[in-house]
Amino acid sequence: MSVEADQLSTMINHAVAPAFMLNGAAAMVAVLVNRISGVTERIRNLREIHESDVARAPLKKGIGELRPRERLLNSALHLAVLSGIGVTLLLLFGFVVAFLGYRHEPGAAVLFVAALCFLAGVARPIPAGHPAVAR
Numbered sequence: 001m002s003v004e005a006d007q008l009s010t011m012i013n014h015a016v017a018p019a020f021m022l023n024g025a026a027a028m029v030a031v032l033v034n035r036i037s038g039v040t041e042r043i044r045n046l047r048e049i050h051e052s053d054v055a056r057a058p059l060k061k062g063i064g065e066l067r068p069r070e071r072l073l074n075s076a077l078h079l080a081v082l083s084g085i086g087v088t089l090l091l092l093f094g095f096v097v098a099f100l101g102y103r104h105e106p107g108a109a110v111l112f113v114a115a116l117c118f119l120a121g122v123a124r125p126i127p128a129g130h131p132a133v134a135r
Helices: 005-014 016-047 057-100 105-122
Strands: none
Touching: 005 016, 005 057, 016 057, 016 105, 057 105
16 A cells, blocks of 8 residues: 555645644633633632631532532533544544545544534533523
């Protein structure tokens, strides 16, 4: 099997869209990590409230409201990371297959659709009655 420059050149051209998608997934991961950090810090601050602090003790009930939000953000983070992994595999697969002289389009299309599905799962709408958006 010989490596054809035209096929590798085509693969490089086809790698532009997945590279942008990988950038989008990385940005989504950064936003989600920032949100999770904020929720976790809020939970930590609420746990530090002493029971003797009568004025602030009722605020500890907010921990129960923050837990579903934290779980939802965590599952969104997992989907965003899976999307990034899928795009990375797509790029690796495309270049290896093109280097071996085979067509990369069929497998690349399947991996791209899978990565898009994971990323779309991050942006799914949350029902109004969900505990994470109760406030």
